Amino acid sequence: MSRPAGPELSVVEAGPDWAADVLAVVRRAFGPRPALEPPSTALDESIGSVRAALAADGGLLVLRHDLPVGAVLFGQGVPGRLGLRRVSVDPAHQGHGVASALVGVAEDVAEARGLDGVWLWAREELPDTVEFWLRRGYDEVERTGPWIRLAKTLWLARALPTADDTRAFGRRLAAELTAGDLVVLTGGLGTGKTTLTQGIGAGLGVRGDVTSPTFVISRLHPSLSDGPELLHADAYRLGGGAELDDLDLDTSVPDAVTVVEWGEQMAERLSESWLEVRLELFDEGGQAALAATGPDRDDPPPVADSREVRVVSVRPRGPRWATVRLRSSLLG
Numbered sequence: 501m502s503r504p505a506g507p508e509l510s511v512v513e514a515g516p517d518w519a520a521d522v523l524a525v526v527r528r529a530f531g532p533r534p535a536l537e538p539p540s541t542a543l544d545e546s547i548g549s550v551r552a553a554l555a556a557d558g559g560l561l562v563l564r565h566d567l568p569v570g571a572v573l574f575g576q577g578v579p580g581r582l583g584l585r586r587v588s589v590d591p592a593h594q595g596h597g598v599a600s601a602l603v604g605v606a607e608d609v610a611e612a613r614g615l616d617g618v619w620l621w622a623r624e625e626l627p628d629t630v631e632f633w634l635r636r637g638y639d640e641v642e643r644t645g646p647w648i649r650l651a652k653t654l655w656l657a658r659a660l661p662t663a664d665d666t667r668a669f670g671r672r673l674a675a676e677l678t679a680g681d682l683v684v685l686t687g688g689l690g691t692g693k694t695t696l697t698q699g700i701g702a703g704l705g706v707r708g709d710v711t712s713p714t715f716v717i718s719r720l721h722p723s724l725s726d727g728p729e730l731l732h733a734d735a736y737r738l739g740g741g742a743e744l745d746d747l748d749l750d751t752s753v754p755d756a757v758t759v760v761e762w763g764e765q766m767a768e769r770l771s772e773s774w775l776e777v778r779l780e781l782f783d784e785g786g787q788a789a790l791a792a793t794g795p796d797r798d799d800p801p802p803v804a805d806s807r808e809v810r811v812v813s814v815r816p817r818g819p820r821w822a823t824v825r826l827r828s829s830l831l832g
């Protein structure tokens with residue numbers, strides 16, 4: 501048998517000329533699926549409907565050794581977000597990373613189009629499919645009958661050359677925050693978590709200086725007007741476990757914007773919705789200089805160095821942020 505031609509996997513942006521290949525993959529993927537009630541309308545697609553969809557919003561086709569084996573149609577429906585429709589993998593080519601390639605490139609397309617994220621409908625009768633999306637960082641943001649709306653907001657990042665830039669970014673963030681919101685700041689010692697919180701406090705217009713709460717775990721700053729108060733918690737020095745429970749991080753505080761400084765990258769969800777904000781300090785070579793810093797407050801703060809580059813990355817999680825367009829307000 502001769503070696504198959506073409507690369508193992510390639511993903512092409514599919515315009516209307518690809519309608520026949522896309523339709524064939526959709527039919528191979530959806531044909532053998534169990535009948536659902538109400539049934540999926542994927543098998544009602546025709547060359548004409550697929551061509552029209554590709555002409556309007558585009559789509560992707562995955563080729564495996566030049567053979568079309570995966571496809572997706574792009575759609576809209578949520579301003580600022582790329583919708584995914586008819587996510588299809590040929591069952592004869594499962595287990596080769598076709599679905600992952602589709603999702604990865606779709607997210608790249610969303611970013612290239614300046615969009616905030618990606619969303620799709622999944623069926624609750626297909627738990628493996630739902631699990632696939634959850635594993636890739638998609639959150640359930642809505643349920644309507646058997647339909648689950650899943651959404652992922654992409655990381656947005658910007659460099660922060662000075663401490664004033666960090667404070668200014670906090671002020672921009674504050675403009676998007678309302679009572680009940682939870683912001684989780686992660687990053688090593690000296691990356692700017694407290695500085696960012698100072699900017700949030702200034703933006704919200706709260707009383708009192710925001711400082712590292714060394715002897716207390718959290719501090720409440722009342723509003724100087726009728727806006728939300730700021731609850732500033734510093735979990736950086738906590739070892740985790742029982743002490744963390746004291747912080748009640750699983751519930752946001754309804755009257756306050758809660759900002760938690762956290763030492764490491766947060767792995768799992770703390771609340772239904774929160775803003776994940778990562779602060780990192782890179783050296784000139786692009787390596788995270790403080791990634792391995794221990795949570796020891798006696799360590800001297802790192803000396804500012806012209807070769808250091810600080811970067812903030814934000815990723816909104818959960819339904820609270822599913823339709824908020826942070827990319828333009830924070831980066832624009």
Ligand SMILES: Nc1ncnc2c1ncn2[C@@H]1O[C@H](COP(=O)(O)OP(=O)(O)O)[C@@H](O)[C@H]1O
Binds near residue numbers: 661689691695804
């Ligand atoms: N973008 C920045 N560029 C340069 N220095 C910064 C920046 N952000 C914060 N700093 C400085 O870094 C030091 C540590 O900041 P801090 O906010 O206390 O860090 P953390 O709370 O993460 O430990 C402070 O002296 C602060 O002024």
Ligand SMILES: [Mg+2]
Binds near residue numbers: 693694761
């Ligand atoms: Mg701090």
